[in-house]
Amino acid sequence: MVATEEKTVSKRFKMWGVLLVFSAIALGTLIEQDKDAIDENRRIWCIAVCVGSMFFSFFIVATTFKSSVADNIVGKVPEGFSIMLVVALWCGGLPVIMNPDNGIAVIRYPMIGEVIENPNLYFSSWASLIASILILGNFMQQSSIAGMSKVPAKFNKWIHLMAASIAVLASSVDIYQDSCDDDKSTATCKRAVFAFSLGAAGTVCSFFMVTIYEFFRPRLSIVVEAFLTVVLFALYCVGVAYTTSSDGPGDRVGTLYFAMWYGLFAAYFLACSSCVKDMFFGNNVPVATEPGTLEIHESRTDENVLKLNVIEEEESPVEAIDEEVGEG
Template sequence: MPSVQVEFNTEYQNAHRFPAWMALSVFSIVCLAAIGAESTRDERDAAIKWSLAVASMSMIVSFLAVVAYLMARGVFVGQTPETALVVFVLAFWGAGLPVIMNPSNGIAVRDDTVTNANLYFFSWLSLAATLFLGASLAQERTGMNVHEMATASPKTTRWFGLAASSLVVMGAAVRIFREVCEDALPVVQEGAFCKRSKLAISVGVVSFVLSSAVAYLSSQRSNAVMPILAETGLTTLLLIMWCFAVGYVTFGLTSPGSKIGNLYFATWISFILAVFLFGQAFRDYVSGRMNANSASDGPTAEDHQMHESTPEIPDDDQI
């Protein structure tokens, strides 16, 4: 009886990706329904048909994965079939999301404004679910403990999140700059809108490079760690950059990210992550300084106390 209980728990502990597959199937169904509700069969062009294909294939694949987890866990979980399905959905959403989010296609976004909220948000959630599946499976295949890494270093997750949101800011700002400023008159290129678009691109590039490097170093299990003073300085720089980005990119009529869209959300998400990273780094810095001060003062006081409490041993002449 005890052996059966241990085997049962072990099987379900190995099924930690099952909720992600369930979520992906639900997200895909919502995306499919959102696309179908906003267009008729006669109105569907190549972009809409491709979006329908992505959502449909994602729904089918995730449903098959859910069934496999329930019916054939031993030959599916962490094996080649699950790896193939994860790669499949990653490729589909990686190729389908840019089409869905392209304002020129008018599927989820039109004129840099979200027109299909369900499709917009659940497409991003579908991509997030597939990224989690890919990262979890890759770490499991390489022998890493996903749960242990996630609980031991939440800071690493924030660095990866900042890298991803910075990449979205960079891509969205580049697209806006190409559509509005690249072939425009010099007076438009020198205007506030184009200058702020360049600022968004610059901040996105710098933040992506720095956060990607720190995230990679943090994810490596080595003895080398970033000095707390350097991390505090880096997070301070990123926080200042994103403060300027939020102000110049999302506020005002001449701002490229003033409308609800990818640039707006990604800029604010990057700013929030920068705030969290700075707060954690500053807390660690202050805590380290306090520990260092207490460590330097501790031995002196302890030695003084031991010196007072230790009786003097008389010399042989005194005896």
């Protein structure tokens, strides 16, 4: 168990370092950007997001090198508070950075549409959000190993789907408001409405699974969860084909385009976890049938806990009868 915790912390240390690097890239790009082309309040907010992300990332990375300090921070409440705050910062900062009306990372031109004006800021911001979500999910799984709380292994996948769905929801609303004032019957507008509905459905379902999933888990059938993930995966398959093709609101490389593909991959891995692992392997637990055998197996794939089943040798009924007859 200790070795598992050390491996998990080491993996999370690397992700904190990745977050630190991408946050620094985003900050440097923002500082170099033309101040006159961006609203000052929005620019300050974006810089604050990057600085906050860098501060907490550097804090965790630095404390990891000092074992006496790391024992009280890494894997404990301070690290959990730090990553939750970083995720909240990027959830609040990414929409501002990606909004084409703000002209920070994306700009909308009348004849062309959305264009990524600042690729370094665009991709580093997305990478920072994804890295922070990975750290949060890994931290919650490590906490369950340490006995602090019980969180399913699919927790981070649901967070990824929720982040993608929120991005789809926000970007589709922005495109609809900008392009559908005069005529709402165009193909672009209809597909923007579909993207909005998909983003809303994904957000609600993933929010439910992330927040109150554990309270209903004993009553929630694995089949129900598998059905939900398969439906979301199918919807995202349709969404990618429907919104990123010709006449779709995400036909050009932009926020909606990447958010759709992001949601598709998140839904795919969720469907694989729920259907393949849980339904086909989660309940089929091997049992040792011969006395004295030792077998390692997974009782549930969600828990990621290896259990040792030892069947001790017991005196068989036949042997007991033979002894009684012998004594008689």
